[in-house]
Amino acid sequence: MDLVFKALADPTRRVLLDRLFKRNGQTLSELCGGWEMSRQAITKHLAVLEDANLVASVKRGREKLHYLNPVPINEIGERWIGKYERGRLKALADLKRSLENDDG
Amino acid sequence: MDLVFKALADPTRRVLLDRLFKRNGQTLSELCGGWEMSRQAITKHLAVLEDANLVASVKRGREKLHYLNPVPINEIGERWIGKYERGRLKALADLKRSLENDDG
DNA sequence: TTAATAAGCAACCAAAAGGTTGCATGTCAA
DNA sequence: TTGACATGCAACCTTTTGGTTGCTTATTAA
Structure with missing residues (x-):
């Protein structure tokens, strides 16, 4: 539960959830678009969301698809x-x- | 909204809310009991909760009463x-x- | 096969969060 | 009025967080 609350504390991560809610199954590259922030930063945010079990990911070829949980x-x-x-x-x-x- | 999520991210603060939910209107001293943490630390946590508008406080004499919002x-x-x-x-x-x- | 694309890894850095300590202030009660 | 109690203020420290950069790996398409 603590991980979930912590994950939700950051506005960037909440927007990421919003995006996945709008369209599920987006790749990392897609989720990285539209920020003034590096891809690595978003990667880290997604890792936090995955640790909190708020996002699940699947690899498809060289892409990584993300799903809202x-x-x-x-x-x-x-x-x-x-x-x-x-x-x-x-x-x-x-x-x-x-x-x-x-x-x- | 960001302040609320941030405030809720800390387990100590969530327990403080739980305590106030159990019994509203507790003083600072009361809320400081039972922790392995200084009074100042709890004071800071309560300040965060107040900033997020999750707790309201009133002074009564030399005491400060806290109310869950x-x-x-x-x-x-x-x-x-x-x-x-x-x-x-x-x-x-x-x-x-x-x-x-x-x-x- | 080679170049471009998608993602991962790791070191590093600055700022914020969480905590401590010491001291000051205000209020109540003897 | 003096001492004890309840709280406030501020400096300081350590760890975590959020971000960057540079390099590597793996897949796809030409």
Whole structure:
């Protein structure tokens, strides 16, 4: 889980996921286009995403195809965000009450 | 949005959120208990959470009370995770098909 | 076979993150 | 008013992160 959160912390990596979401199975070269950044930098970002199991890759000839794996992101939503969502209204109410109270 | 993702990337900060979720309005001293880490380190982590608007704080006398703000987390779920969830089944199917295909 | 294309590897560097320490400030209670 | 408590500030250090460059390897197409 830590790897997933860390992977998502970088905007470049989130855009890479966005790109793969738009069109799955892109090669490294394709994913490297449109950045002001070297191919190696993108390669590293993709490695981070693979370590976090957010992207899977397959070699086809001299190309490397990349596929988005949405499962870990979905797990964040289910196991971590849902928790706070459940308490959302209560927490907001508590916050408001606390801020309005003279003694804190 | 970037600040929120970055804030969530650190396990210490996620545990801090968990603690506040369990009991809202804790003081700095309370939140500093139970770590193998200095008070200053926790203070910094809380500052990151505040910058990301995940935690709000109020001073009461010499104490500083901390409150969980679940809204940004909820927004991640709605604006970012939902996107991939929608395409989840399709993406998985694509992945499977691609991996099983001889030519990639 | 040879040249171009796609990707991998490794060393290196700067900046940011995470942590520490020491000291200062403000508040409460005796 | 004095001491203890709760927190704030700032300098400093180490490790990680994000990026670069140069070179190598492997595949494809001419």
